[in-house]
Each structure stands twice: as C-alpha cells, then as structure tokens.
Amino acid sequence: MLRHHGDVEARPGMLDFAVNVQGLAPPAWLRDRLAARLADLGRYPCADDEHAARAAVAARHGRAPEEVLLLAGAAEGFAMLPRLTPRLAAVIHPSFTEPELALREAGVPVTRVVLDPPYTLDPALVPDAADLVVLGNPTNPTSVLHPAQTLRALRRPGRLLVIDEAFADAVSGPGVSSSAGEPSLDPGEPESLAGLAVSDVLVLRSLTKTWALAGLRCGYALGAPAVLARLTRGRPHWPLGTLQLEAISATAEPSAVAEARQAAHRIAADRAAMVERLSALGIEVHTPATGPFLLLRVPDGALLRKRLADRGIAVRRADTFPGLGPNHLRVAVRGPADVDQLIDAVRTALW
Structure with missing residues (x-):
C-alpha cells in the first residue's frame, strides 16, 4: 500500500485527476x-x-x-x-x-x-x-x-x-x-x-x-x-x-521561475473554483488547501471511484496514505473544462 501512486489509477485515454502533474507535456x-x-x-x-x-x-x-x-x-x-x-x-x-x-x-x-x-x-x-x-x-x-x-x-x-x-x-x-x-x-x-x-x-x-x-x-x-x-x-x-x-x-x-509563479496563481484560482463546485455537491473538501490537489471525503469512496472510472475519469484513492480511510479521495487541480466533466460525472454517480 505504501507504494501505491496515482499513475496506477489513470489508464491511457482517461481524464486524469489522479496524477498531480500539470499539463500533458512540458512547455x-x-x-x-x-x-x-x-x-x-x-x-x-x-x-x-x-x-x-x-x-x-x-x-x-x-x-x-x-x-x-x-x-x-x-x-x-x-x-x-x-x-x-x-x-x-x-x-x-x-x-x-x-x-x-x-x-x-x-x-x-x-x-x-x-x-x-x-x-x-x-x-x-x-x-x-x-x-x-x-x-x-x-x-x-x-x-x-x-x-x-x-x-x-x-x-x-x-x-x-x-x-x-x-x-x-x-x-x-x-x-x-x-x-x-x-x-x-x-x-x-x-x-x-x-x-x-x-x-x-x-x-x-x-x-x-x-x-x-x-x-x-x-x-x-x-x-x-x-x-x-x-x-x-x-x-x-x-x-x-x-x-x-x-x-x-x-x-x-529566472524566466522559468517567473513562469512557474504565474502558473501557481492560475492553480490557486482553479483550486478555489473546484472547492466551490465540489462543496456545492455536498462533498467534504479539506480546506484551507494550498497545493495543486484537493483531499475529498465522500460517502462511498470505492464506489465513486469505480463509477467515475466507468465514465473515463481517474481519481486517486487516498486510503493508502496512513491516517486516511476508504472514503478519502485526492483530485488534482484542473482547469474549468476538465472540472465540468468531473462535476457532471460526480453528480451522476452520487444520484
């Protein structure tokens, strides 16, 4: 369990919220x-x-x-x-x-x-x-x-x-x-x-x-x-x-460091929007959050992960982290278009 990482969750072709890498390729x-x-x-x-x-x-x-x-x-x-x-x-x-x-x-x-x-x-x-x-x-x-x-x-x-x-x-x-x-x-x-x-x-x-x-x-x-x-x-x-x-x-x-700092501001804005939208679905989102990922707590983590995977969306199970349980999930911070798909899939999976 200590060697489980998010890349295991994300099969090729899936919308990846399981891995915290920003972007599909270097700039x-x-x-x-x-x-x-x-x-x-x-x-x-x-x-x-x-x-x-x-x-x-x-x-x-x-x-x-x-x-x-x-x-x-x-x-x-x-x-x-x-x-x-x-x-x-x-x-x-x-x-x-x-x-x-x-x-x-x-x-x-x-x-x-x-x-x-x-x-x-x-x-x-x-x-x-x-x-x-x-x-x-x-x-x-x-x-x-x-x-x-x-x-x-x-x-x-x-x-x-x-x-x-x-x-x-x-x-x-x-x-x-x-x-x-x-x-x-x-x-x-x-x-x-x-x-x-x-x-x-x-x-x-x-x-x-x-x-x-x-x-x-x-x-x-x-x-x-x-x-x-x-x-x-x-x-x-x-x-x-x-x-x-x-x-x-x-x-x-220096130019790369400046670029990374601009990206950090974008991540912060995307993260705030994700917190608001996930919370509106009744999902418990741990805040304050500062990184490019969010820790969630849901009623049935294993079932939600399966239903999201069936819809082509990967999220990271978090029960492999000591101190967390099967209803904890981690999701990477993503832009609005990807989050739209996540929210629609979560809404369907929960109801």
Whole structure:
C-alpha cells in the first residue's frame, strides 16, 4: 500500500485527476531546449553540464553550489535517506509514503506521527528521540501548508529535518519574512525553507509536477555539503543523463521561475473554483488547501471511484496514505473544462 501512486489509477485515454502533474507535456520552450541536446546523447553526461545545473539551482535559491545535490527525481532522494543511518525516523502523516517505505525496507526504525483533521502540525507530537524527521510542505494529499515557524520548531541538536517540497513551486502567495539571524526566504514560495542554509535541514524538490517531466525524472536536494556527501556514498557514476541536467538548468532560470509563479496563481484560482463546485455537491473538501490537489471525503469512496472510472475519469484513492480511510479521495487541480466533466460525472454517480 505504501507504494501505491496515482499513475496506477489513470489508464491511457482517461481524464486524469489522479496524477498531480500539470499539463500533458512540458512547455514548448522546454521541449525545444531538450530537443537541442538530442545530438549529444552519444556522449556521456559531462561535468560542465552537471556544474552548470548545480550553479543554476544554487542561484535560484540563494545557496552555494556545493549545497545542491542533483537527483533523478525527488524519489531518488528519499531512497537515499537510509544512508544517513538514523536511530529513529519520525514520519509525519498523512503524507507521501515513499520516504517511510525506503526507511523501513532498509531496516530503519520508523515511528508514525499521524495528524488528525485539520492536520495541524504540533512539534510536541514528534518523539524527542527521533533524529530524522520527514514531512511534506505543502503536504500530499491534504494540501496543508505548514508555517515555516512550525517547521523550525522541529529542529533539535542531533536531529535532521527532511522537508519534501515537491509542490512548493505550485504555491502562490507573498512569502514569509525571515527570522532574526536567518537569510531571507523565497518571497514567491510561502513557508519554503529551500533558502535556509543550515546544517540540520534538508529540502527535496521535484520538477515533475510543474513542468510535466514525470517521464524524465528530475529533482534536487538542498542541504549542508556534509549531509549531501553522506547521501551520495556508493552512488553510481553518471547518475543523471544529459537531458535531465539540461531540464534542471532550464527550469532554474529566472524566466522559468517567473513562469512557474504565474502558473501557481492560475492553480490557486482553479483550486478555489473546484472547492466551490465540489462543496456545492455536498462533498467534504479539506480546506484551507494550498497545493495543486484537493483531499475529498465522500460517502462511498470505492464506489465513486469505480463509477467515475466507468465514465473515463481517474481519481486517486487516498486510503493508502496512513491516517486516511476508504472514503478519502485526492483530485488534482484542473482547469474549468476538465472540472465540468468531473462535476457532471460526480453528480451522476452520487444520484
């Protein structure tokens, strides 16, 4: 159950509300950038491309290049976590399940901290003995955005805080002010700690969702060089290909960051419209929601999923997330035309 993901729900040809990727393909300018590198695929990925990608990501977040680890998707970063050899890992749930799965499969003791609705995080719930704490922000599937101040309160001597910010670039807002003695945080990504250069915070980012790169596997981690070195111990040579490096460089450029922030505003408007329309059908929608997805609670989740699938619409079952049950569903935020079809199908299925 921990390895169930939304792509299993969405068969070819279905209207896809199960996967949180925005769009069917990368934007034309990004496809052109990648296509221009196809002639280079006869050569091994070069160090210059790797250095350029790290520098671009570092500049994008106000970090040093040595604080950047390029990844074949954020999921690769989760798979690396056991190399940190924690004595006890605490995973905040409901949330993305790959980190817990990777830790458990490596024999790392894991304790679950399961939050009840409205899924507000209280740092006191995390055992003091936990020397590794993993959580998402915004959290998949609840769409909850935890305040940066609450995340900082999780820090303890000897503890590493791992924050999954796979959807942070899809959150709109004015950002947050830095606290005394800490650098300014990204004003375009509220509550993100990606710009916080401290030894005990590791941030993982994905490029899959905003840039429709699920098939290319691109992401990165931001953290102290010593922590990144421990993560990469034993990693194979050439871990990322030329196209992955090119995509990471391209999407870290200022024009791309600006485009992502515009997309975040569009997502926020589409999300608000979806909340209103789903709520009008009597469906319980968890709010406030900040990510490009919504958590729903319906009377009979399995039956509704089947009826929607029969009509060619895929939604994500959410009972595979610890803390949620069979009547919870997750739906991606989509534009008005797709939502029209979802609403009509839900209305028919419910009545």
